[in-house]
Amino acid sequence: MPRTLKALLPAFAAMLLLIGVTQANAQDAALLKKGEYLARAGDCIACHTAREGKTFAGGLPMKTPFGTLYTSNITPDPQTGIGMWTSDQFFQMMHNGRFPDGGLVYPAMPFGSYTKVTREDSDAIYAYLRSIPPVKQRNREHDLKFPFNNRSLILGWRTLFFREGEFKPDPTKSADWNRGAYLVEGLGHCGMCHTAINALGGSSESQAFEGGLIPMQNWYAPSLTSNKEAGLGDWTIEEITDYLRKGVSTRGAVYGPMAEVVYNSLQYLDDEDTRAMAVYLKSLAQGTSPEKASIPLPSAESSLLLSLGKQIYDRECASCHGAVGLGMPPHYPPLAGNQSIQMVSAVNAIRMVLNGGYPPGTSGNPMPYGMPPFAHRLSDDEVAAVVTYIRTSWGNRGEPVSARQANELRAATLN
């Protein structure tokens, strides 16, 4: 009997060990899954993967008014990636925008937002990035104009624009709201585009989410706080979650840089997080719904523009967007009452007419409908006329646009 027990002991120990290992594996797997999910929420892939390049190996050129930056390799290759980094060093980068040697990171890396990410979440992303295949690919030198190639200038930028600090929940708000705020302000780094960037390449906290033109890309990132722009005050939660996750909603669809965000990041978020973001975003909207149209009586010139615009609209647009701009939502977006068409900046509306566009193909909308480009079919005058007509008809209260505005956007970078 004792002998049998003795003989069984190693097997028993092995079994215990196995259970331990399986548990550890399960924990690891859960951590990696969480890290992958959070890396999606942070949209790391969009910048850290070059076109036709290896995933997370960097090398994507990012044009800025100060020169071109090349993104870095964040695979676990020890020489060219971040394979030698500790989780502390990774957190220091996320939280404080500093390399392991203390060097300053250019703020194209959104550490101004990522600083809000918790240590626990940073560790999960770190664990995930260590689990992906290492790629040996040396980082390309940045190509910045003098004096911006001097990294110590970043110190000045940081003094003006960087506030280090983890997200602090607001106990007066719901759990949904706080989770949404954490995602939008932190990993989502929505403020990078939706807060105006000034001449110094910084965005001020007092203007958070008030919108602005995205430098170099010539798309306008609308205000998330004004219902006159992309403020979501009078959207339902479902309309917002559809917009964020599917890329289309009955109120409008995403194009341009926002299509990238939905394609690479937002479509992967789960129901709870998408809803939380919607709750938070809706709460950002200030004031009441858009006021009624206040178009001054048309002068002879603008009424001519409008009648040309209507003619073009009826010929080219009405078959999908309807005679009175109701569209066939969600695939042919409504134009009547569509906030993005009436914003002070007409950039997005003009660009859509010139270049058309597809919303992203997502799991919720795998075969999107595309808007045709008209750049080659309409003159500057015609583009101005049809955009003016759309911005001022059916109760829309946008301002007219000029042929010159249309012409300037013909040269805008497309991608």
Place this chain on the structure above:
Amino acid sequence: MTLRFLPILSLLAAIAMPLGAAQAQAPLQAPATERAPDTMAARVLACASCHGAEGEGTSDIYFPRLAGKPAGYLYNQLVAFRDGRRKYPPMNYLLDFLPDEYLKKIAEHFASLRPPFPPPAVPTVSKEILARGESIATAGDPQRGVPACAGCHGATFGGMEPAIPGLLGLRASYISAQLGGWRYGTRTAAVPDCMQIVAGLLTEDDVKAVAAYLSSRPAPADPSFAKQGSLPMPLSCGSEPN
């Protein structure tokens, strides 16, 4: 009897009246109930303004016919434009965020269409140049190692499944621009990049001659492409599995 129904009638009228009034006042507020047609043709309307509603091409000399080209070829081009290997900003922009599976469906859609071919171009080059083009297209230039277009694209230039395109219904400007792109390396495909090799062997005059000849050909009697492996390809191609 009548008296008994009167209150009900007036109640009905009271309900109906404001309803009618509201409808008359705010026709624009009515929700749109019509849905976009659930068809590929409706989804790819974005392509129509340059390539025609059925991919037949338009009057613009640089926008190619898509209809009836093998799906594998069209898919490779869609992926190449999306990923930036083929550079034409309006195309790169449109396809930026479309997944592989959808691009496959778009390719299959245009591959399945057979709209009429445009009338053949009236050649603007001399008979000699046209003859030179015909000779390269049908027999190649063995002395310089140039294979015939027909060797891979078929005797009727209809292309071959899965990834060799048909060459008819295209304009001379488009064909010469593409051959130029291959020659100068601005258009590339999977290695071994056979078209880069072939185009590298051509002179500018050859390109002009071949483009003039192909664009002058009438519509083929049978506009379909050849079955995979049915043509003895003179060189191997990364895009076309042998």
